[in-house]
Every structure is written in C-alpha cells, then in structure tokens.
Amino acid sequence: MTTKSTPPIEFSQSVGELTDRIKTKATTLSKDFLNSLGAVCPSSTTVEDLVEHSRDWWPLAMHWSLNGKTPRRSDVVCRPTSTEQVSEVVSLCAKNSVPVTVSGGRSGVCGAAVPLFAGVVIDTTNLCGVVSVDQISGLIEVRPGTFGPDLENEINSKYKLSVGHFPQSFDISTVGGWIGSRGAGQYSTRYGKIDDMVAGLEIVLADGSVILTGTEPAGAAGPNLTSLFIGSEGTLGVITKVWLRAHPLPAVTKKAAFRFETFADAVETMRTAIRNGATPAVLRLYDERESKRSHGGDGKTCTLLVLDEGVEVLIDATLKIVGDAAINNHGQPAETELVDNWLHHRNDTSGLQALSKKGFVIDTMEVAVAWSRVNEVADAVRQSIMQVSGARSASCHISHSYLDGACIYFTFAAEPKEKNLESIENTYTQIWDAAQNAALQSGANLSHHHGVGINRAKYIKRALGPAHDVLSAIKKSLDPQDILNPGKLAFASKRGEFNLD
C-alpha cells in the first residue's frame, strides 16, 4: 500500500536553511493546543514534515525549492486515521480559530494544498483503503487518502471492477485530491471526469459535524450537494469517505491513429465522432509541434490517437465512427504503435525537473471550451504565449472531449533573460497572464482539471463574475471563522491577504 506523497524536486539547501517564499501573518499555536491535537491523532512538528507539507507540484514552487525556498510552512502536520479523528481535529481548530489545510498526495500543480496561513495540515494519507464494495451496483466505498494504484489494484483483483480514473499523476495522487481539485483522467471520454464518478461523500464540516451527501444513483431532493464539494479545494469541508462508481474490467482493447494536415480537420473529426455517439476511452489530438516532439510527426502534420476498451461490439462501432469521421475530414490512417508509445511514456514527467534545473520556465495550462471556439482558443493562447519575452515554445493537444466541447492542454517553455529567481518568476507570471487572459477572452473557462490553487486565484473573479459572490456566501455560511484552507479560491480572508511581491 502506498502511503507517502512524492516530493516534486529536491531542495537546494538543507531543510533547516529554507525560508518561506510566501509571507503571511503567523498563527500562534499554544502548547495546550498542540498537546490536545497530539492526543487526538499522531502529529509532527519536525522541520522535514513541515517543509514537505508546505509545497506541492506547482512548477513555480519547484524553482523556489531550487533556490532555498519553500512556499509556506504550517505549524504542525497531523495524520488522522478515522472520520472521528478528523472531526475532533477540525473542532479543535474551530474552537481556537486555527487554519486547517487538508492535503493528499500533494501532486496538485497550482499550490492548492499549500497552507497559506500556516496552522494545521491534515495529511490524509493514513486515512486510506477500500472500506466496502457493492459488486452488483459497482459502488466502491473508499477513504480519501487512498492512492490511485492501491484503489485500482484492489478492486481489479478482488472484484474485477475499475473506476477508470487515470490522471497522469495516478501513482502520486489520492482519491480526496482528485475530488478536491475536480480532476480528469486520460480515459475520461468513456468514463467521465471525477464529477461523473462520485456517487456520494462523507464530509467533516468546519464546526466538526459530519454529513453524508447521499449515494443514490440519481436524486431530486433539492440541489446536488455532492457537486458543491467537488472542486472546493478543501475550503468547504474535509472529505472523509467517498463512494465511487466503478465499471466491469474491460474485456477487449483496440487502437487507431491518424495524421492530419490541419489541426482544424482533426478537431472536426473529434467533434463529429463524439456528436455521433462515439466515446472512445482515449481520444487525443496533438498539434504539429507536439506531434513532432513526441509522436514521430514531421512538424507539418497533427496526430490523433484513439483507444477504446470494453465490449468488442461497442468498441468496433466506436472505432468505425471515428475512422469514418477521420476519412471524411482528410485524415490518413497511421500505425497503431503510436498509441502503444503513448501508453509507455504517458506518465513520464522527468523533463519538467530536468529543464527546471537548467533555469527554464516550464508549465502547462488546461482550459475547456465549446467546439465552436476550439480552434480560436488554441491559436489565441499559443500566439499570446509566444509574444512574451523569453518564450521558446507554445504547443497544445486536445486531451478530453465532450458532447459540447473539449479540453485544450497547452505546454509552454521559456528561457528567462537571467537565470535568477526574480527573472524566472517574472517570466512565469507574464506567460500565465498572457495565456490565461487570452483563453478567457476567446471564450474558454478558467480550468478544466488542474483547479485554481494559488496560481489561478487572481483570475477566478473575472472567470466567474457575480457567481463568485454566491460561492463566497456559501463559504461564509459553511465556514464563518474561515479556518478551512483560508486564502484559496479568492475568498476574502480575515487573516489577511497574500501576495508574491
């Protein structure tokens, strides 16, 4: 069983020498408070624990790690093993007005699990394991700190079931983190986003009380409360149990690949296939640059990879619909080894660390947009990135598709003028501003599956408009003392503001 998070990169200094990059008002925890916390569940104040729980896989924070800094240390890390213990920890924090930030694998890429105002971190990785399985209905009851491989290995081998959620970070992320950040796996075109997989949640609220959001297959008892907590990034409650929908293990897998002279033809292939009812598990389109970099392209053609799994008759029909759409849109069949290669290398992210160590600014940005605006957004974002001084490349692929639109996943690389931290941070911020503003301006949303965290907090009010006031009102009502992951999702915090200046 995996019970440990994976650090994103090494620190340049010994942990005792690191300083916090984010300066916020400290919360003073009394000895009594620490003793009471320690009586509830194991807790730690070692410098190693505090610095590791101060960061996630946010690429900018990797540069901080390489420059003797860590985002923001908490005061104490605790590791509950039951709902009751989480409830007691949260009650204690509520009584003492102490911030409490929950973390799972800490593989988020926007800083969502960083405890901005210090206080307590609840590390859920000991609150783990499959609790029960309703094999007839395919319902899995699981603890939030369960890592991807532990969940799938158990339900594959014992029950011949699969949830079908395979993010690129599958090995290093947990069920609670998937839900907290509203993620999507690489097989989402068949199995859906995490939103579609969660049947119900057990939540510890900010006063320590526990609620269930219901596990029925469909309901009409007022608005869907489960949805309220999906993507809430630990700001509305702590998820202590999850019911996930699972599918029978697939009997057959088939693959196809195509090359296209234009991105627009390939997008039209995806759109018509999906709108005609084909939902292959994997449907990924790479632009010319990414096709050349990773899929044997010549730099002038785009590559569409297709993989489906399940019952043969359904897969054959699905691949026929996609194949017909490709031919109708000038696609050329290509070798299916391209899909095999992708399967082998899809979770390798070693380039990120290697290039960061050389001082390059590297990151990805994913947004969702209606089919009618996919080409426009893809062009606008790539062009805006390339206008920033130091930008070396901007590329994209379409990673997830829906009846009404798709997720465009951009990758950028830049070489700051100088290799010092200030120059790296400036370049990083300028590229994100250019890319996110271009995406919002041309009709995309803020995020498809990476979430908001620290990195995107400054754009969320613009993206949501007056709807952000509704979210803030919900936050205020559920967490009047502002103890749950304060400072996130651009909720006003009585604890102060944070900025990176």
Ligand SMILES: Cc1cc2nc3c(=O)[nH]c(=O)nc-3n(C[C@H](O)[C@H](O)[C@H](O)COP(=O)(O)OP(=O)(O)OC[C@H]3O[C@@H](n4cnc5c(N)ncnc54)[C@H](O)[C@@H]3O)c2cc1C
């Ligand atoms: C190499 C790499 C590839 C990635 N690929 C993908 C991908 O394909 N698809 C995708 O969706 N994401 C991807 N991500 C982003 C990240 O892995 C996901 O967001 C993941 O879901 C985070 O899970 P975690 O357990 O690491 O959560 P953490 O990073 O620990 O936390 C994420 C957020 O969820 C909250 N949270 C965690 N547990 C709970 C809980 N029990 N209750 C309430 N809130 C909670 C935290 O407070 C935080 O706000 C990738 C990241 C990396 C580094």
